[in-house]
Amino acid sequence: MTGEANYTGGVISRFTGHPALTRFAWGVAGVGILATLWFLAGVWLESNSSTASFAAFGLIPTLEAIPELLAAGKLQAASAASGYRLGLGLLIAIVIGVPIGIVMGRVKWFQEYSNSAFQFLRMISPLSWMPLAVLVFATWNGSIIFLIAIASVWPVMFATAAGLAKIDPNWFKVARNLGATPLQMLSNVIMPAIAFDVFSGIRLALGVAWIVLVPAEYLGVTSGLGYAIEDARETLTYNHLTALVLTIGVIGYVLDSILVVLINRYSWQRGGA
Amino acid sequence: MAIRGTNIKIEGLTHRYRSRSGVTFNRVDLESPQGEALAIIGRSGCGKSTLLHIVAGLLKASEGSIKLDGNPIDGPSPKWVMMFQAPHLFPWMTVKQNVGVGLTFGNWSRATIDSRVDEAIRLVELQDFAQSNVQDLSGGQQQRVALARSLVMEPELLLLDEPFSALDAFTRSSLQHDVRAIAKRLGFNIILVTHDIDEAVIMADRAVIMAGSPGNIVHELDVDLPDPRDRGDPQVQKLRAELMDSFQEAANYNKPKAAALAG
Numbered sequence: 001m002t003g004e005a006n007y008t009g010g011v012i013s014r015f016t017g018h019p020a021l022t023r024f025a026w027g028v029a030g031v032g033i034l035a036t037l038w039f040l041a042g043v044w045l046e047s048n049s050s051t052a053s054f055a056a057f058g059l060i061p062t063l064e065a066i067p068e069l070l071a072a073g074k075l076q077a078a079s080a081a082s083g084y085r086l087g088l089g090l091l092i093a094i095v096i097g098v099p100i101g102i103v104m105g106r107v108k109w110f111q112e113y114s115n116s117a118f119q120f121l122r123m124i125s126p127l128s129w130m131p132l133a134v135l136v137f138a139t140w141n142g143s144i145i146f147l148i149a150i151a152s153v154w155p156v157m158f159a160t161a162a163g164l165a166k167i168d169p170n171w172f173k174v175a176r177n178l179g180a181t182p183l184q185m186l187s188n189v190i191m192p193a194i195a196f197d198v199f200s201g202i203r204l205a206l207g208v209a210w211i212v213l214v215p216a217e218y219l220g221v222t223s224g225l226g227y228a229i230e231d232a233r234e235t236l237t238y239n240h241l242t243a244l245v246l247t248i249g250v251i252g253y254v255l256d257s258i259l260v261v262l263i264n265r266y267s268w269q270r271g272g273a
Numbered sequence: 274m275a276i277r278g279t280n281i282k283i284e285g286l287t288h289r290y291r292s293r294s295g296v297t298f299n300r301v302d303l304e305s306p307q308g309e310a311l312a313i314i315g316r317s318g319c320g321k322s323t324l325l326h327i328v329a330g331l332l333k334a335s336e337g338s339i340k341l342d343g344n345p346i347d348g349p350s351p352k353w354v355m356m357f358q359a360p361h362l363f364p365w366m367t368v369k370q371n372v373g374v375g376l377t378f379g380n381w382s383r384a385t386i387d388s389r390v391d392e393a394i395r396l397v398e399l400q401d402f403a404q405s406n407v408q409d410l411s412g413g414q415q416q417r418v419a420l421a422r423s424l425v426m427e428p429e430l431l432l433l434d435e436p437f438s439a440l441d442a443f444t445r446s447s448l449q450h451d452v453r454a455i456a457k458r459l460g461f462n463i464i465l466v467t468h469d470i471d472e473a474v475i476m477a478d479r480a481v482i483m484a485g486s487p488g489n490i491v492h493e494l495d496v497d498l499p500d501p502r503d504r505g506d507p508q509v510q511k512l513r514a515e516l517m518d519s520f521q522e523a524a525n526y527n528k529p530k531a532a533a534l535a536g
Contacts (some may be wrong), residue, residue: 170361175328177355178375178426187373192365268365268408 011153035059056238062246065239074228074240075247081223081253085141086206086213089148093205096149098154098198102190104157105164127211130219138222144213151212152205157202163194195266203259210252233269278308279341279352279429279495281328286337288323288486293521297323298488300337300451303481310456310463312496312521320488321466322434328464329355329432341429355432359439360419362407368394369403372421377427396455398512412481413444420452424459431456433465437472449475450501457500464480470520474513475502482516492519 004155045051054130069075104111104118126147133143167190177187191198217226220249232241283303289296298320305311315321326332328339330349330411335415339346345351352365353373373390381389396405397417402410407418416436433452437445453476456463467477473480482492494516502509 080276166281168361170357170359171363174357174361175374175378177349178353178378178422179349180378184378188377189363192363195365268364268406 028031035036037243039200061239062242064239065243066246069240069243075243077226078223078244079224079247081221081227082213082217082225085217085224086148086209087122088147089213089258090146090202090205092149092151093156093199093209094202097153097201097205098160099199101157101160101201102164102186102194104161105167105194110199111161118154122154122158126208130216134220142215144221144224146218147212148209149270152209155204155208156198156201159197159204160194163197164190166197167193192266192268196263196269199263201264203256203263205257206252206259210248210255214248277429278460280307281305281311281430281462282343284338284340285330286324286327286339287335287531288320288327288332289335296487297491298483301483301489303490305366305462305479308457308460308462310465310476310478312465312467312473312480313485313514314473314480315476315488316468316524319483319485321450321483324483324488325355325432325434326464327354327410328430331355351375351426352428352429353430353432354423354426355434356419356423356436358435359483360407360412360415362375362415362418362422364406364408364454367404367406368399368410368418368421371407371418372425373421375422376428389425389427391420393421394426397451403421405511411444414488416444416448417442418466419447420455424455428461429462430462433463433467435469436465436468438467438469445472446504452476453500453502470513470516471504474498474509475504476481480516480522491523494519 008265022107036186037150039059042060044054046055056161066075104114127145137143137146161192164232171193172185175185178187212230213224214226217224218230225244226273229241229244232238232244283301283468285297285300286303287296291401297494301324313321313324323332327334328346330346330353341353361430367372372393373386376389392404394400397420399414399417399421402414407415409425412416419436431452435453437448440448449472454464463476466474467473477496478492480496481490482494483489484491494512496512498506498508498512504510
């Protein structure tokens with residue numbers, strides 16, 4: 001038995017024996033370390049007279065705040081409002097980004113004409129569209145959904161186009177040879193071939209959208225996680241603030257994990273996400 | 274599997290690529306009776322692959338016509354299916370899904386697809402791999418999947434574009450025999466494009482040689498040999514030598530013209 005063989009899997013796998021369990025155990029251990037550091041920071045804040053007033057940022061007050069927020073229905077309401085904006089914004093980005101990405105990948109002249117313009121638009125910070133969005137849309141809700149859509153559309157569009165560029169042109173020839181209609185070409189060849197790239201693009205878009213959502217909700221609206229954080233700051237309920245930040249992290253992590261599952265499910269390239 | 278062959282008639286077929294100057298081939302006439310395996314042999318660039326793509330309906334000819342049983346070919350169809358140099362399988366699908374993809378395009382019922390796919394997979398002897406992802410198969414097995422994908426369409430005409438050239442010698446030889454045997458059993462026509470004279474002798478009932486620029490049919494030879502054909506058989510060797518001589522002659526087809534121009 002070599003030293004390498006002994007090393008493979010590490011200490012945890014010796015107890016769990018299964019790679020998935022090992023990965024899970026490492027994840028729990030990482031979160032445990034983070035929680036411990038947070039707990040120690042809370043203890044330090046509380047023990048120091050100059051920072052004691054911020055002790056509510058600590059782990060224990062935060063965990064105590066979660067049931068309070070749940071009982072009051074604030075956490076559910078804020079998550080639902082943010083989820084609605086995020087979902088609709090992402091949906092718009094997908095509905096616009098995927099077809100344009102497909103055209104970019106398939107039609108060379110369109111790609112040549114549009115590439116510089118889209119790259120230019122992509123580099124504009126999504127939040128800088130805010131004043132324009134407020135002028136154009138009648139409601140703050142509309143403005144926020146627009147900001148999420150414009151932030152998310154680029155990763156979806158460019159990932160789709162990149163996916164198309166990787167398609168073997170012979171697959172189209174084979175499909176035509178076997179009598180595929182253009183719609184069947186789209187559903188049976190193009191979409192399965194680029195599903196991995198599209199979901200990877202949506203995963204990137206989700207990250208950007210989630211980043212844009214919270215600051216966008218600081219302004220104007222009276223619902224959502226961003227608004228709730230701003231409200232908690234103004235009312236000095238710091239444990240509520242950190243509970244909301246924790247919720248943002250958990251929701252973001254769960255959504256990202258769902259997308260990783262989808263990427264792996266639709267990935268035909270060996271290796272996965 | 275209910276398949277029958279077709280009478281093929283190619284008349285005055287001419288092709289020129291828009292992007293290139295000159296004519297690829299000019300006024301090609303060719304006939305092939307029902308159930309025949311016809312090999313088109315020629316050097317690279319003589320237009321034999323282009324000719325096959327036109328017969329498959331994947332390219333449009335500049336002039337001339339191709340008729341199967343008197344009906345003109347005006348695009349791709351499950352009745353005339355092409356098998357390419359590489360299998361070009363869809364890597365996200367299993368063997369069974371790849372084989373059945375053409376039937377899915379034809380909106381056949383699930384029961385029909387299942388029974389025809391199972392039969393095609395049996396024909397190419399891949400029953401044990403039906404549920405495997407095609408990426409897990411060897412090159413030869415992948416080409417068998419491509420063959421099953423063509424056969425499942427129950428074509429009247431199978432077009433083979435140097436289909437085994439990327440395979441090792443053993444797999445190539447085995448597939449050459451298998452495809453001919455299946456074609457003879459089921460009765461469909463084959464047009465095989467190749468630059469491998471052995472392949473033409475093993476697989477074809479008749480071989481034509483395409484040469485020149487623009488290309489045209491310059492010679493033809495009946496391959497009247499019993500099955501199964503063995504490379505070591507003196508009759509096979511004799512026909513091979515004959516075909517090789519014709520091929521060499523055809524290679525010099527343009528030389529007198531070139532010499533005259535030089536002179």
